[in-house]
């Protein structure tokens with residue numbers, strides 16, 4: 001009994017010494033306002049302490065916010081029917097105006113009939129709806145460099161046009177929702193300084209709809225699995 005107790009004490013003492021030794025640099029950093037060790041962001045002080053003593057301890061990963069884009073379910077089959085073509089948020093204001101639906105264009109003589117989704121030149125463009133490629137056209141007369149891809153879905157009665165896309169599909173081809181239909185064309189030669197984007201127009205019965213009402217941003221919490229979350 002006596003020996004066991006001593007062993008227990010010795011073990012506890014060793015752990016405390018280890019804890020102090022390991023924890024000190026972390027504490028010193030915190031006091032000095034130094035960089036927080038990677039992966040420590042979002043963890044409670046207790047979680048950081050446990051990690052400092054035993055770096056291999058399995059702690060629940062810290063949660064971070066992430067935006068996902070949910071397409072409306074038009075046909076009621078339980079799955080969304082629209083996809084954000086670039087996965088990025090709509091363009092806000094730059095020297096060329098606002099990127100949202102209905103924004104003024106040409107001094108108010110016309111309105112923006114689509115939504116501009118931010119993009120990086122050459123990134124993949126996802127099919128905003130399922131359907132058939134019904135047209136590949138030019139965004140501007142006399143300029144063959146900027147094209148659009150039109151997809152028609154007879155089942156739900158929607159037509160979508162994704163502008164400033166170098167097409168990777170052909171007229172008549174069937175495309176699935178979210179499938180790559182091409183890559184983003186840079187707009188810099190046409191509009192120097194503009195935020196590169198895909199201009200998305202969605203039509204039903206010949207009427208233009210606001211894609212932002214069909215593709216809705218939702219913030220979810222996900223486990224932080226990497227440095228950039």
Ligand SMILES: [Zn+2]
Pocket residue numbers: 099112114115116199200
């Ligand atoms: Zn636009």
